[in-house]
Amino acid sequence: MSQRLGISGGIARAFLTSEITPLLALVGFLLGMFAVMITPREEEPQINVTFANVFIAFPGASAKEVEELVSTPAEQVLSELEGLKHVYSVSRPGMSVLTVQFKVGEDRTQAIVRLYNKLYSKQDWLPPGLGVAQPIIKPKGIDDVPIVSLTLWTEDPERGGHELNQIAHALEAELKRVSGTRDIYTLGGPEQVVHVLFEPSRLAAYQLAVDDLRYAFQQSNATSPSGFVVKDNREIPVQAGVYLSTIEEVRDLIVGVHDGKPVYLRDVAEVRRGPDQPEQYAWFGTGAAVASKGIEARGEFPAVTIAVAKQPGTNAVRIAEQVIDRIDQLQGLFIPEGVHVTVTRNYGKTADAKAQKLIGKLAFATGFVVLLVLFALGRREAVIVGMAVIITLAMTLFASWAWGFTLNRVSLFAL
Known part of the structure; x- marks a missing residue:
């Protein structure tokens, strides 16, 4: 049986x-x-920890006014969001910064859509004509954390953070060609700007004010479509105005008329191109373990750091290796002699x-x-x-x- x-x-x-x-x-x-x-x-595992920073500008308002008129009402509106964990704000003169964090596991896309929908469907929470700007939303997540950090530094006393920053920006465009990279940015070093230094005596001689120069910049550095020209069975778009693209165009900008003659910007101001006022500094310092990295220099040197993040669900190991290999290929092409690149973070490794x-x-x-x-x-x-x-x-x-x-x-x- x-x-x-x-x-x-x-x-x-x-x-x-x-x-x-x-x-x-x-x-x-x-x-x-x-x-x-x-x-x-x-x-680390792919965990949905979604949060966002919301920036709401209120030009001319004090921190107290920003808190009462913008931050507190915005917190009340955002607290209605589904899946919200907490929301808090920082009020400062002319700006309200709100941080919205959702519960762990909330779908990132759906959470951001709900945030946008809530903000733009409740725009009547502010009195009209108050002067508050449109909210700017910056979503953040776990994949915003860089997987590779590349520090550019130099022993050359003729080079500083400004020169290294220019090299780093050129490298950013090349590194974005690596498949799987998401957000690439540079930390440290001042940006390159055009400085316009006014001469008060020259402005007075030509009977010009600073507002006249500001108006000239606003009108000259603009472009807009102006219609079409139809001829011989063809339609040609017409664009009025061009953007200022070179320092010579800035110097030759007409800012007024005096005694029937045009007054150029170079007549009333010194115009030069160079680094902006630094807002942050980065330095590369060597320590006891520097020999293991193959670095012979000793001391502290000016530096900038390129941070590279990856796309969600991609292989951090493979992307980190490809980024470092790409940097090695760019030696001598985009990275001049005397500029060193050190991998200061390798999440993939x-x-x-x-x-x-x-x-x-x-x-x-x-x-x-x-x-x-x-x-x-x-x-x-x-x-x-x-x-x-x-x-x-x-x-x-x-x-x-x-x-x-x-x-x-x-x-x-x-x-």
């Missing part, structure tokens, strides 16, 4: 007697190896090292279990348990990749 088996027993017997079972086990193992090779690797370490520990734990079964039950049982554990882990890794998860220390700890 045969014993009646349950659902689990029936499934087990079917696979035990089926000739396709070894093939399925091999396919599961190969799919797992495939997943290990192509699954994006990160140090640390993520790969931690993933490899956890995979090694996972293999060690599996091997230890197999040895324990070998000594306790025998060789056949050890082989069966080892194959079952390995194939189960392989199929789990493949399912994680298919579901869109990344290979990180949290997912490996779960295994």
Whole structure:
């Protein structure tokens, strides 16, 4: 009399007697190896932690007025958002800065859409004609954290933060060609601007005021469509005005008329191109471990840092390697002699090292279990348990990749 088996027993017997079972086990193992090779690797898991900064300008208002007329009403409007964790604001003269943070796990796209919808559907919360500007929303998330930081520094006393900043901006355009990069920006170093230094005595001699010069800049540095010219079965668009693009055009700008003759900007002001007033400084300093980096210089040097972030769900290890390889290719082309590039942050390298370490520990734990079964039950049982554990882990890794998860220390700890 045969014993009646349950659902689990029936499934087990079917696979035990089926000739396709070894093939399925091999396919599961190969799919797992495939997943290990192509699954994006990160140090931390992809967790939706969405927040945004909302900037609302109120020119001419004091911090108290900004708080009472803008910040407090805006907090009340934003507190109605679904999935909101908290909202707080900072009021300063002429500007209200609100930080909106959503609960962990809220879909980023839906959360940002709700934020935009709430702000622009409640624009009547401010009295008309008050002079408050349109809100500017800057969404932030976990993928805004840079995965690679490249510090440009030099020992050349003739170069400073301004020159390094120009090199960094040229490198930004090249690094954006690397597939998977998202946000690339430079920290440190003043930007290049055109300085206009007025001479009060010259302005008085030509009977001009600063407002006259401001008006001339606003009118001259503008362009707008002015219609079309139709001729010979062709339509030609007409554009009125051009933007100021060179320093010579700025110097030759007509700012007024005196005694029937045009007055140029160069007649009443000194116009030169150069670095802006610095708002932040960056320095590269060497320490005790500098020899391990292959750096011979000692001391502190002017520097700027290029930060590179990645797109969501992409492989941090691969993108970091491609960015660093691209920098090596640009040596001598965009990076002149005397300017050094040091990798001061490599998120991909640390993520790969931690993933490899956890995979090694996972293999060690599996091997230890197999040895324990070998000594306790025998060789056949050890082989069966080892194959079952390995194939189960392989199929789990493949399912994680298919579901869109990344290979990180949290997912490996779960295994």
